[in-house]
Amino acid sequence: MSQQEWFDRDFYAALGVPSTASAEEIKKAYRKLARELHPDANPDNTEVEERFKKVSEAHAVLSDPAKRKEYDRMRRLYRSGAFTGTGFPPRAGSGGFDFGDLFGSGSPFIVGDPLGGVGDVLGDLFRRAGTRTASARPRRGSDVETETRLSFREAVAGMVLPLRVSGPMVCTSCHGSGTRPGTRGTGSIVDAPCPDCQGAGIGDRTRTVSVHVPPGVSDGQRIRLPAQGEPGLGGAPSGDLYVTVRVDPDPVFARSGNDLTVTVPVSFAELALGTMLSVPTLEGQVSVKIPPGTQSGRTFRLRGRGVPHRGDAAGDLLVTVEVAVPPDLGHEAAEALRAYARAEETGGFDPRAGWADGK
Secondary structure: OOHHHHHHOOHHHHHOOOOOOOHHHHHHHHHHHHHHHOOOOOOOOHHHHHHHHHHHHHHHHHOOHHHHHHHHHHHHHHHOOOOOOOOOOOOOOOOOOOHHHHHOOOOOOOEOEOOOOHHHHHHHHHOOOOOOEOOOOOEOOOOEEEEEEEOHHHHHHOEEEEEEEEEEEEOOOOOOOOEOOOOOOOOOEOOOEOOOOOOOOEEEEEEEEEEEEOOOOOOOOEEEEOOOOOOOEOOOOOOOEEEEEEEOOOOOOEEEOOEEEEEEEEOHHHHHHOEEEEEEEOOEEEEEEEOOOOOOOOEEEEOOOOOOEOOEOOOOEEEEEEEOOOOOOOHHHHHHHHHHHHHHHHOOOOOOOOOOOOO
16 A cells, blocks of 8 residues: 555544544544444445444544544645655655654654655554564554443353454464565565565454453443554564443343342232242242232342352342232222222221321
């Protein structure tokens, strides 16, 4: 890929944000597009997969303040005509543009380099270059962030999750050397660059990573996978991969710390007379004894039936009973209930006795 093609790439357009977008706006745009374009949601769709790669590449640059600054600066220079038609800046002393004058002695641009140092900068920005210099400074690879979604019960139980990740990785053809297989890449310039990665030693690909999700992972928790991020430059170590877990709600259970909660509908008769109630748990149904006269809203605690946790005992299951009122009584049930109400009144029971007095 030529230098001009690099400069012509509009990473802001790839994410659908203006060049003035804040870091938070870039993050939100990337997350939205990543969910829509992820290969898992679009299997065997090469067009969507290619766009996903471009979006990931754009995010990798714009989410890093240093990379974004260099990217913006290089694009401004290119548009202002600071580069020649070949895509290279003029050499020092030619009467043309001098990077040393612009950035000073501390600049990463080296005036007199055949690329004017642009190859090193582009290597840092985009993790690829048409020709790689052997003197590129070692730099640890960037950390990568992604998300995965689990069901409530998967998160509670824990699992090994195969996760597909797309982005820059060590080139499988040259194994990171940047040279064409069968040649050597010694010296300051690689004479025979690898055709797959164009001499960068790094290429985009999709791989599957096994993520060990611990039992009891909570919504929003991040899991760190060391050295599974972007590869480093010049032999430096790779960055890390951070996986944020999103947990879907469950139709039956809710969670409070390491405790599970469940509300079980019951009839008035079951609470008044007492019963053996069948209650769901993560392992199946269990029986809970409901004593006569139990009030609606009472909570029963089942020890060790909650969320497992590494190094700690599992939480509890909190079972709350709540009276369900039938929306429509049949004639026979209505007559029976009226008879009960009369007997209740005769017996002196008043459900609101002392209620208005705050007793």
